[in-house]
Amino acid sequence: MNIFINGNLKQLESENVTISALIVALNLTGKRLAIEKNGEIVPRSQFDSVNICDGDKLEIVSAVGGG
Amino acid sequence: MNDELMIAGKAYQSRLLVGTGKYKDFKETRAAIDASGAQIVTVAIRRTNIGQTAGEPSLLEYLPPEEFTYLPNTAGCYSADDAVRTLRLARELLDGHKLVKLEVLGDPKTLYPNVIETIAAAKTLVKDGFDVMVYTSDDPIIAKQLEDIGCCAVMPLASLIGSGMGILNPWNLQIIIENAKIPVLVDAGIGSAADAAVAMELGCDGVLMNTAIAAARDPVMMAGAMKKAIEAGRESFLAGRMPKKLYSASPSSPTSGLITAA
Numbered sequence: 001m002n003i004f005i006n007g008n009l010k011q012l013e014s015e016n017v018t019i020s021a022l023i024v025a026l027n028l029t030g031k032r033l034a035i036e037k038n039g040e041i042v043p044r045s046q047f048d049s050v051n052i053c054d055g056d057k058l059e060i061v062s063a064v065g066g067g
Numbered sequence: 068m069n070d071e072l073m074i075a076g077k078a079y080q081s082r083l084l085v086g087t088g089k090y091k092d093f094k095e096t097r098a099a100i101d102a103s104g105a106q107i108v109t110v111a112i113r114r115t116n117i118g119q120t121a122g123e124p125s126l127l128e129y130l131p132p133e134e135f136t137y138l139p140n141t142a143g144c145y146s147a148d149d150a151v152r153t154l155r156l157a158r159e160l161l162d163g164h165k166l167v168k169l170e171v172l173g174d175p176k177t178l179y180p181n182v183i184e185t186i187a188a189a190k191t192l193v194k195d196g197f198d199v200m201v202y203t204s205d206d207p208i209i210a211k212q213l214e215d216i217g218c219c220a221v222m223p224l225a226s227l228i229g230s231g232m233g234i235l236n237p238w239n240l241q242i243i244i245e246n247a248k249i250p251v252l253v254d255a256g257i258g259s260a261a262d263a264a265v266a267m268e269l270g271c272d273g274v275l276m277n278t279a280i281a282a283a284r285d286p287v288m289m290a291g292a293m294k295k296a297i298e299a300g301r302e303s304f305l306a307g308r309m310p311k312k313l314y315s316a317s318p319s320s321p322t323s324g325l326i327t328a329a
Binding site: 005006007008010026027028031032033034036041043044059060061062063064065066067 | 155
């Protein structure tokens, strides 16, 4: 399926992937992140239960240096 | 001396708040922040780099959120909606953390704040339970309106972000400070330790800066200088300066007992 992560097209081999599984697949395990799916924040407590579907738009953000 | 800065019900010993951007690396960021004595540090919220990031160090490893109070900002936002969206993500990212720095910019060239969008975002964020420290222009009326909306601190600019031009309108800052019942912090434009001391002598409750430290030739040394300037300026304010007079005819040394020709 095709999804968009931070504005870029990403092809995933499997269907029905949870947010948690996606984090592993993207090599982001252990990083402090916040995720928006189609404009709605997905609470961290729901990463295991929320599935990603074809066409979903995800924003994955972290804290960086800034003033 | 017990002279704490109270923000949203929490007491801080340091009146210097610092940004975490523009440093050479995270090691220098950490060393400068340690030298500054700051307890509140601003961070930006940005898209995570996807791919080739495994094992890459992150800011949070160098500045653990358990050790510092994070102040996520909305730098780069040009609309109320973008700012609110960014801070809701920040709250999720930082486990429900409510203290935030709102800034809505109006122009990429000057980074001057858009106060109309800022006011709209402040209303939404306060209603949503955030503790909002708000960056704004040095307009006393806008500052008062932001206080009335329920912001927990108002942060007028000294001069434009990253300009290092110092305090361009001390008179406006003085009016803002006089009118405010919430902490007033100068945010943006500080260039040197002297500027920081002047801000505190005006009666500001604190100063937020980034570039003045990060862009100094020796950022760690400048961070230490800023710490001292903030403390000196604060104490000078509290001590109450002598009145200015064109001349006094009142010398500091005794006028009697002078050696005179017999």
